[in-house]
Amino acid sequence: MQFDPSAMPWQEGYQLMTGAIVPRPIAFVSTMSESGVLNLAAFSFFTAASANPLAVAFTPMRRQDGTRKDTYMNIMATRQFVVNVVTDAIVAPMNETSPEFAPDVDEFAVSGLTPSPSVRVKPPLVKESPISLECELLQSVDIGEGPGSASLVVGKVVYIHVRDDLLDGLRIDTASLRPVARLAGHLYTKVDADTIFELVRKR
Ligand SMILES: Cc1cc2nc3c(=O)[nH]c(=O)nc-3n(C[C@H](O)[C@H](O)[C@H](O)COP(=O)(O)O)c2cc1C
Numbered sequence: 001m002q003f004d005p006s007a008m009p010w011q012e013g014y015q016l017m018t019g020a021i022v023p024r025p026i027a028f029v030s031t032m033s034e035s036g037v038l039n040l041a042a043f044s045f046f047t048a049a050s051a052n053p054l055a056v057a058f059t060p061m062r063r064q065d066g067t068r069k070d071t072y073m074n075i076m077a078t079r080q081f082v083v084n085v086v087t088d089a090i091v092a093p094m095n096e097t098s099p100e101f102a103p104d105v106d107e108f109a110v111s112g113l114t115p116s117p118s119v120r121v122k123p124p125l126v127k128e129s130p131i132s133l134e135c136e137l138l139q140s141v142d143i144g145e146g147p148g149s150a151s152l153v154v155g156k157v158v159y160i161h162v163r164d165d166l167l168d169g170l171r172i173d174t175a176s177l178r179p180v181a182r183l184a185g186h187l188y189t190k191v192d193a194d195t196i197f198e199l200v201r202k203r
Contacts, residue, residue: 003016010147010148011148014148015184018182018184018185019183019184019185022181022182022183022184022189023181023182023183023189024044024045024046024181024182024183025044025046025047025085025179025181026042026043026044026046026085026086026094026180026181026182027042027043027044027046027056027058027083027084028040028041028042028083028084028085028086028090028094028097028126028129029041029042029043029058029071029081029082029083029084030081030082030084030108030115030123030124030125030126031070031071031074031075031078031080031081031082031123032074032078032080032122032123032124033070033073033074033077033078033103034074034077034078037103037104037105037106038106038107038108038109038115038123038124039070039071039074039103039106039107039123040097040107040108040111040113040126041060041069041070041071041097041098041107042086042094042095042097042098043058043059043060043071044181044182045058045059045061045150046058046059046083049154053138053156053157054156054157055138055154055155055156055157056083056133056135056154056155056157057152057153057154057155058083058152058153059143059150059151059152059153060072060150060151060153061148061149061150062145062146062147062148062149062150063100063147064147064148065147066146066147068151070101070103072151072153073103074123075137075140075153075155076137076140078122078123079136079137080121080122080123080134080135080136080137081121081123081135081137081153081155082118082121082123082124082125082126082132082133082134082135083132083133083135083155084125084126084129084131084132084133085129085130085131085132085177085179086129086179086180087129087130087177087178087179087180088178088180088190089128089178090113090126090128090129091180091188093111093112093113093128094111096110096111096112097110097111108124108126113126113127113128114126114127114128115127118132118134118159119134119159120134120136120158120159121134121135121136121158121159125161130162130163130166130177131160131161131162131163131166131172131177132160132161133155133157133159133160133161134157134158134159134160134161135155135156135157135158136155136156136158137153137154137155137156138154138155138156139154140152140153140154141154174191174196175191175192175193175196177191178190178191178192179191
């Protein structure tokens, strides 16, 4: 089968793309509104973006009604956010944050996850997440307009938290981290010792 995205409703292109680009790591993003309301939301359109400066990128899309998500609005207002890594221990509370709550709803309270003070930015870390990246907004690039369009949010990583037991020098033990990644629809996958293999890069 072949498909022409320009001849399809955007929702169908989304379905094909999210089935094709798998597994996707999940940025569990904490932000704070200008008035101090905490916000927590998951984003699987997420990647590392640069090593120098150290940077990450994720894309909050517009909702079906064309409005912007709270995460995006908070970052544009405060220029700060934290990316927390999702592990199998916190995937259930992560899912509790996914409904479209009103901007005055604190998803830390909804999910039962614990806000813990950051060092360089105002939004708190998710205490239960073993890795958190404190970020300052570098750039936001609009991709289209209207429902389903997105903004690529690029953040400079200004402080890094890694749980001590995961570290051997600067090497993070992936099997112990047990990260969760998103597949298509409601499906997820886990990384553990059985699914990891080594392939030494040729020079
Ligand atoms: C695992 C997972 C991944 C998600 N990835 C994205 C994404 O990449 N972009 C997006 O706009 N929404 C994504 N969502 C939906 C948002 O998390 C959801 O719209 C959330 O309510 C936005 O919250 P906010 O308005 O507080 O920012 C994802 C949801 C889940 C559960």
